[in-house]
Amino acid sequence: MAGFFKKKTVDDVIKEQTKELRGTQRQITRDRTSLEKQEKQLEMEIKKMAKTGNKEACTILAKQLIQLRRQKNRSYAVGSKVTSMSSQTKLMNSQMKMAGAMATTTKTMQAVNKKMDPQKMQQTMQNFQKENMKMEMSEELINDTLDEIFDASGDEEESDSIVNQVLDEIGIEISGKMVNAPSTSRNNPASSTSKSDGISDEDIERQLKALGVD
Numbered sequence: 001m002a003g004f005f006k007k008k009t010v011d012d013v014i015k016e017q018t019k020e021l022r023g024t025q026r027q028i029t030r031d032r033t034s035l036e037k038q039e040k041q042l043e044m045e046i047k048k049m050a051k052t053g054n055k056e057a058c059t060i061l062a063k064q065l066i067q068l069r070r071q072k073n074r075s076y077a078v079g080s081k082v083t084s085m086s087s088q089t090k091l092m093n094s095q096m097k098m099a100g101a102m103a104t105t106t107k108t109m110q111a112v113n114k115k116m117d118p119q120k121m122q123q124t125m126q127n128f129q130k131e132n133m134k135m136e137m138s139e140e141l142i143n144d145t146l147d148e149i150f151d152a153s154g155d156e157e158e159s160d161s162i163v164n165q166v167l168d169e170i171g172i173e174i175s176g177k178m179v180n181a182p183s184t185s186r187n188n189p190a191s192s193t194s195k196s197d198g199i200s201d202e203d204i205e206r207q208l209k210a211l212g213v214d
Contacts, residue, residue: 014093021086025079032075039068 042065049057 010093010096014089017089018086021082021089025082025086028075028079028082032072032079035068035072035075039065039072042068 042061046058046061046065049061
């Protein structure tokens with residue numbers, strides 16, 4: 001019972017009207033088909049009467065034919081009108097839906113505008129820009145400080161320290177070889193020189209390669 005007394009929506013009304021218009025259109029089509037059959041029969045009767053020379057009968061049938069054709073033309077006009085009404089109804093329904101959508105959108109925009117404070121948003125954006133600039137300046141300052149601490153001069157000092165360490169290690173190796181070398185008589189400097197010459201350039205290069213220095 002509750003569904004029986006339910007209020008019809010616009011879509012329900014349009015569906016009912018569309019259904020009725022379709023039924024009317026089908027009835028008009030059936031009537032026009034019947035008129036077309038009658039038209040053909042009258043044409044045949046007129047030809048038949050003309051062959052027999054019955055002029056009076058031809059005149060009466062011709063008048064009937066004219067009226068029938070007028071009625072058929074009216075059926076075309078009515079059918080066209082029904083089709084137009086159906087299209088117009090659908091168009092109106094579409095426009096109503098668009099109007100409803102625009103009304104809903106308008107309400108939403110009004111609600112958003114009430115919650116929105118342009119001045120506050122502008123202040124927020126300005127604060128964001130200000131803090132962002134501070135952060136960029138701080139980052140630049142930190143980078144400059146780090147560059148000063150780890151500048152090129154420091155790199156050179158570190159490089160010199162590594163080279164000196166390598167040379168010291170080579171010197172230790174050379175000194176070790178010199179210590180392990182057999183001693184010579186002070187009276188035989190040639191022999192001492194000969195032993196010292198035992199550390200050749202090849203030995204030094206081999207030590208450098210072992211330390212990873214080309």
